[in-house]
Amino acid sequence: MFLSLVRRLLPWTAGLSALLLIVGLYLTFFVAPADYQQGESVKIMYLHVPAAWLSLFIYVVMSMAALGTLVWRHPLADAAQKAAAPLGAAFTFVCLATGSLWGKPMWGTWWVWDARLTSVLVLFLIYLALIALWEAIEEPGRAARAAAIMTLVGAVNLPIIKFSVDWWNTLHQPASVFRLGGPAIATSMLLPLLVMALAATLLFLTLHMMGIRNEILRRRLRRLTMLAAEQNDAGGYIAPEPAR
Numbered sequence: 001m002f003l004s005l006v007r008r009l010l011p012w013t014a015g016l017s018a019l020l021l022i023v024g025l026y027l028t029f030f031v032a033p034a035d036y037q038q039g040e041s042v043k044i045m046y047l048h049v050p051a052a053w054l055s056l057f058i059y060v061v062m063s064m065a066a067l068g069t070l071v072w073r074h075p076l077a078d079a080a081q082k083a084a085a086p087l088g089a090a091f092t093f094v095c096l097a098t099g100s101l102w103g104k105p106m107w108g109t110w111w112v113w114d115a116r117l118t119s120v121l122v123l124f125l126i127y128l129a130l131i132a133l134w135e136a137i138e139e140p141g142r143a144a145r146a147a148a149i150m151t152l153v154g155a156v157n158l159p160i161i162k163f164s165v166d167w168w169n170t171l172h173q174p175a176s177v178f179r180l181g182g183p184a185i186a187t188s189m190l191l192p193l194l195v196m197a198l199a200a201t202l203l204f205l206t207l208h209m210m211g212i213r214n215e216i217l218r219r220r221l222r223r224l225t226m227l228a229a230e231q232n233d234a235g236g237y238i239a240p241e242p243a244r
Contacts, residue, residue, distance in 0.1 A: 002076060003216065006209045013209070017202035024199050027192035041105050046192055048098035050200035051091045055123060056158060058088035058204065062130075063155045066148035076212070078144035079219070081151065082134050083211030087204055089127035096120060115164035119157055126154040140219060 028046040035042035062084045068077030099117065100110045111117065130147055137143035185193075 003213060006213050010206060010209060013202050013206040017199050017206055020195055020199035020202060024192055024196035027195060032189050032192045033186075038106060041102060042189075044098050044102040046196045048095060048102055049193060050197040051095040051098060052120070053197055054200055054204055055088060055092040055095050055120065056161060057201070058084050058091060059123065059127075059151075059155065059158060061208075062088065062151050066151040069144050069148040070152075076216075078140065079212045079215040080208070081144065081147060083208055083215050085127055085130045085134065085147075087207055087211065089124060089131065091200075091204070092120065092124040092127060096124060115168040116161065119161045119164055122157055123154075123161060126150075126157065130154075140222075 024046065028043055032043065032046070034040050062081050065077040065081035065084070068074045069081065096117075099120075103112070104110050130150060133147050133150060134143050137146060
């Protein structure tokens with residue numbers, strides 16, 4: 001049922017994400033104004049902010065999947081968690097890389113050990129550790145349970161990332177889009193940012209569905225291979241007939 005749903009949804013999510021990405025890039029480079037202080041370098045924001053949003057959102061998805069693994073023991077939750085980890089690592093890397101590119105002209109340095117940057121780096125390392133854990137344990141069930149526990153433990157880093165600008169004196173500004181008083185940036189800058197964020201989110205959903213589908217097929221192939229091996233062991237090896 002899930003595979004058939006993915007087969008129907010993938011063309012739509014892929015096409016819509018590509019369309020929104022094109023529209024978002026057009027708005028970014030041809031409509032959005034330059035900042036009076038930062039100049040054209042502010043346009044890094046339209047890639048940096050969606051990547052930062054997704055680095056957190058994907059970990060929330062993984063935490064929900066981890067609960068599905070430990071509490072309800074749903075096999076689809078295992079596949080969802082495993083498929084999301086590389087995507088989370090990729091978006092977090094983009095967030096860190098674009099942040100460094102943006103920080104160099106603004107702060108005069110590629111990197112500073114402030115609370116927001118350090119906690120996002122920790123998030124990236126957690127993603128890498130989860131990927132390594134999945135690869136280190138061969139049996140999928142054991143790997144899923146171990147990764148689920150590690151994911152939930154690592155979730156304590158999410159509020160640190162979110163509220164680091166409020167708890168400590170950092171170089172990052174407080175939230176300017178999702179806040180109680182409404183967005184603090186101009187509409188001409190907010191619209192391209194929201195379009196790029198939506199495009200990036202749909203891109204993640206597309207890649208995530210593809211990853212879950214591939215993981216399901218990979219596990220089916222593994223089960224069939226193990227079953228064939230057991231049958232060969234039980235019935236003995238039968239040499240193939242020579243070609244005529």
